[in-house]
Amino acid sequence: MQNWDDLRVFLAAARRKSYHAAGEQIGLDATTVGRRIARLEQALSCTLLVRGPTGHALTAAGQKLFEVASGIEAATDGLNEAVGGDGGWGIVRLSTSEGFGTTIIAPALPELLAKTENLAVEIVANPGFLSAVTREADVAITLSTTRDARLAVERLTDYRLALYAAPAYLAAHGTPSSPSDLARHRLVGYIDDLIYANELRYMDEVYPNLHPTLTSSSIRAQLEMIAAGSGLGILPCFLASSSGLPLVRLLRDEISLTRTFWMSARRDVQQTRRVRRVRAWIRDTVASRRELLLPP
Numbered sequence: 001m002q003n004w005d006d007l008r009v010f011l012a013a014a015r016r017k018s019y020h021a022a023g024e025q026i027g028l029d030a031t032t033v034g035r036r037i038a039r040l041e042q043a044l045s046c047t048l049l050v051r052g053p054t055g056h057a058l059t060a061a062g063q064k065l066f067e068v069a070s071g072i073e074a075a076t077d078g079l080n081e082a083v084g085g086d087g088g089w090g091i092v093r094l095s096t097s098e099g100f101g102t103t104i105i106a107p108a109l110p111e112l113l114a115k116t117e118n119l120a121v122e123i124v125a126n127p128g129f130l131s132a133v134t135r136e137a138d139v140a141i142t143l144s145t146t147r148d149a150r151l152a153v154e155r156l157t158d159y160r161l162a163l164y165a166a167p168a169y170l171a172a173h174g175t176p177s178s179p180s181d182l183a184r185h186r187l188v189g190y191i192d193d194l195i196y197a198n199e200l201r202y203m204d205e206v207y208p209n210l211h212p213t214l215t216s217s218s219i220r221a222q223l224e225m226i227a228a229g230s231g232l233g234i235l236p237c238f239l240a241s242s243s244g245l246p247l248v249r250l251l252r253d254e255i256s257l258t259r260t261f262w263m264s265a266r267r268d269v270q271q272t273r274r275v276r277r278v279r280a281w282i283r284d285t286v287a288s289r290r291e292l293l294l295p296p
Contacts, residue, residue, distance in 0.1 A: 007069040009036040010048065014066050015093075015138070017055030025091050070268035092278045093122040095137035099219045099239045100159075100261060101125025104293070105141075108285040112278070119274055138269050139278060143197040145262045153264040157286045159293040160237045161202070161257040163250045168229035170248060176232070179207040179254050187212040188225045188233035199259050202234060206255055238292045261286075 012022035012033075019030040019037070028036075041048050048062035058066055096105055101123050109121065124137065145153055163182075165175075176182055189212030190200055203210040214230050216222050219239065226233040227245035234257065240247050263282060269275050286293065 004072065006036050006040045007065075007072065009033055010040055010065065011069050011073060013037055013049060013056060014058055014062065017057065017136075019056065067268060073269075073272055090118075090274050091120045091122060092139060092274050093124065093137045094139045094141070094278065094282075095124045096141040097143065097219070097261075098125045099236050100141060102220065103236075103239050103242055104285060104289055105282070108281075111285070112281045116277055119277065121278065138275055139263065139265045139282070141282070142262050142264065143199040143259060146264065150267055151264040152267055152270045153262055156261040156263040156282070157290070157293055158258050158260050160295060161234050161259065162237055162240070162252070163206070163232060163255045164226055164235050164240050164247045165232045165250055166227050166229040166246055167248060168246075169226075169231065172229070176250060179251065182207055182210055182232065186214065186231035188214045188216075188222050188231045190222075191215040191217050202257055205257060206234065237295050238289070241295065242292065 009022065009026060009028070012025050013019055016022045016025060019033040022028075023030045023033045026033075037049060044061070044065070046061040047059050048065060049056040050059055051057075094101075094105070102125055105123060106125070112121070113119070141156060145155075147153075173185060176185060187203075187210060189203060192215075194217040195201060203212065212231075212233070214225055216225070219235070222233055223235060223239060223243060223245065225231065226235065227243070227247055232250065234255075235247075237249075240249070263279065265275055265279060270279075
């Protein structure tokens with residue numbers, strides 16, 4: 001039977017795709033991680049990880065061991081929980097959109113950490129998403145769902161988007177009275193070829209053949225441009241209302257879009273104590289902020 005500590009090192013390296021990142025997670029230097037992986041490979045007479053352009057990747061043998069070791073990890077966590085232990089929590093990496101991550105998830109972290117002493121959370125909040133399938137993340141919150149059998153997926157929440165402008169812009173350019181008026185206004189939106197989810201292609205849904213003049217791959221950059229009076233734009237209501245910036249919601253009856261966030265977790269880690277706790281916390285966080293996500 002293999003040393004569980006070596007398997008723990010192997011799991012960290014496989015998930016982080018980097019000996020250095022794995023070492024930071026478990027408190028070892030990269031050289032020691034490499035030495036432990038080499039010892040495991042020698043004991044099993046096979047190669048488990050190979051270096052590639054995006055970091056260390058699992059071989060076929062490594063994938064098989066990863067699945068077995070993940071099961072052992074989940075069972076160990078379950079045993080610790082059953083006997084009242086509180087150790088071994090580790091790190092959970094969460095991938096989410098920039099707006100949701102910075103507005104909903106990040107401010108709620110104290111609620112999680114107050115109840116869980118030995119848990120660390122990495123929030124990757126950017127214009128795209130890391131993949132839970134390829135082990136870039138443990139949990140992912142995305143705008144589209146998937147039927148990939150390797151993932152446990154659940155509908156997390158709907159959220160609303162609306163049209164916003166700054167008072168200064170409206171004073172200078174007037175207030176649109178209908179969606180057709182938007183063709184005469186300066187619009188803020190996404191860079192078309194950098195849109196990472198089809199759910200964000202909503203300009204034609206607002207009114208046919210609308211094209212933004214000012215664009216960014218960052219929703220927070222769009223927020224700042226709109227608040228500065230650069231133009232009109234579609235924003236998640238939760239982002240606009242919590243920003244503290246001078247924004248006016250326009251055409252409430254005519255323009256109200258709804259999208260959905262989905263939460264997925266890799267099946268090999270979904271039953272570990274750390275991932276179960278984080279997923280439950282995300283559900284609670286969303287439930288407590290429902291009016292922010294779906295304003296009347």
